[in-house]
Amino acid sequence: MNVSENLKTIQQQINDACIKSGRNPSEITIIAVTKYVSIERAQEALAAGVEHLGENRDDGLLKKWNVLQDKPSWHFIGSLQTRKVKNVIDKVDYIHSVDRLSLAEEINKRATKPIKCLVQVNVSGEESKHGLEPEQVVDFIKQLKDYPNVLVDGLMTMAPFTENEAVLRECFRQLRRVRDEVKHLNLEHAPCRELSMGMSNDFQIAVEEGATMVRIGTALVGNESEEVT
Numbered sequence: 680m681n682v683s684e685n686l687k688t689i690q691q692q693i694n695d696a697c698i699k700s701g702r703n704p705s706e707i708t709i710i711a712v713t714k715y716v717s718i719e720r721a722q723e724a725l726a727a728g729v730e731h732l733g734e735n736r737d738d739g740l741l742k743k744w745n746v747l748q749d750k751p752s753w754h755f756i757g758s759l760q761t762r763k764v765k766n767v768i769d770k771v772d773y774i775h776s777v778d779r780l781s782l783a784e785e786i787n788k789r790a791t792k793p794i795k796c797l798v799q800v801n802v803s804g805e806e807s808k809h810g811l812e813p814e815q816v817v818d819f820i821k822q823l824k825d826y827p828n829v830l831v832d833g834l835m836t837m838a839p840f841t842e843n844e845a846v847l848r849e850c851f852r853q854l855r856r857v858r859d860e861v862k863h864l865n866l867e868h869a870p871c872r873e874l875s876m877g878m879s880n881d882f883q884i885a886v887e888e889g890a891t892m893v894r895i896g897t898a899l900v901g902n903e904s905e906e907v908t
């Protein structure tokens with residue numbers, strides 16, 4: 680596992696996707712998802728030039744945060760239990776998984792400054808996935824104006840687990856359409872600039888479809904729970 684080489688490969692793949700879709704690679708932030716790996720591996724990612732780390736559990740985030748502090752920007756990408764908000768709120772720069780009013784209310788209450796939040800959308804409709812249905816997003820976001828510490832900076836989705844490119848593409852397109860709809864409302868509390876979509880297996884398609892944040896674990900830092908040591 681050579682994180683630095685993985686990063687170069689991924690950057691090249693992002694460049695290729697940008698060329699295909701007429702985008703500028705500087706529009707895309709790579710988030711290294713370190714949930715399966717050690718602090719050492721996370722440090723390798725930072726040494727290679729990664730500036731954003733993502734974790735999906737409060738305990739995993741805290742363990743790494745205690746060592747790395749605010750060297751990277753921290754992204755909370757997993758489903759967040761309301762009672763755990765207080766553990767992470769002063770450590771994270773982004774929360775990608777706002778999917779209910781009670782969570783927004785708790786973020787608003789615990790935060791001491793506006794937190795960049797992404798609303799999670801379940802585009803594929805799979806029951807196992809968290810997130811709002813696409814049709815619910817606009818109304819939900821309008822209701823968030825009552826929470827000054829919740830800045831709606833974008834939308835996030837997890838694509839279905841499939842290699843069917845057309846299905847993936849349509850999923851990302853749909854998220855983008857909803858994002859554009861929200862953006863055009865020009866709501867002060869919801870600039871909705873970001874599209875967090877794309878993981879190890881599908882980030883190139885996501886970039887072609889407008890992703891501004893890709894969340895990459897396995898392809899970038901590996902998965903130590905599956906590695907032979």
Ligand SMILES: *Cc1c(COP(=O)(O)O)cnc(C)c1O
Nearest residue numbers: 712735756878879894895896897
């Ligand atoms: C684990 C995870 C990722 C990264 O998955 P990989 O397939 O390892 O790249 C991205 N987003 C979320 C929400 C995750 O939980």
